[in-house]
Amino acid sequence: MTNPVSHRQLSGSNVLWQYVQSMEPETIAKLSQPEPEVAQIMENSLMQMLGGLPSEHFDVAITTNREDLGRLLASAMMNGYFLYNAKQRLEFEKSLSHASEA
Numbered sequence: 001m002t003n004p005v006s007h008r009q010l011s012g013s014n015v016l017w018q019y020v021q022s023m024e025p026e027t028i029a030k031l032s033q034p035e036p037e038v039a040q041i042m043e044n045s046l047m048q049m050l051g052g053l054p055s056e057h058f059d060v061a062i063t064t065n066r067e068d069l070g071r072l073l074a075s076a077m078m079n080g081y082f083l084y085n086a087k088q089r090l091e092f093e094k095s096l097s098h099a100s101e102a
Contacts, residue, residue: 035084035087037087038080038083038084038087041083042076042079042080042083045076045079046076049072049075049076050062
């Protein structure tokens with residue numbers, strides 16, 4: 001089965017993809033680093049989804065199927081994107097508030 005959207009079509013019509021392609025490697029490396037606060041919230045969120053028994057006292061094994069694991073991964077990814085965007089917005093609002101005070 002072939003993908004109906006070719007890489008050429010994607011890169012030609014997607015401004016975000018073009019923007020990412022134009023970034024310097026240093027910028028991409030910096031953006032790829034996880035935010036510590038976001039990572040901590042994500043870890044807590046995943047523990048709540050999976051059950052939060054402390055691993056030092058319990059040997060927990062989780063069994064699932066491909067579809068449910070996919071849903072869990074998608075949920076975690078969307079949660080991460082949301083939290084990252086919220087963090088960016090908070091930083092943006094802080095910088096606007098500092099700029100208006102000056």
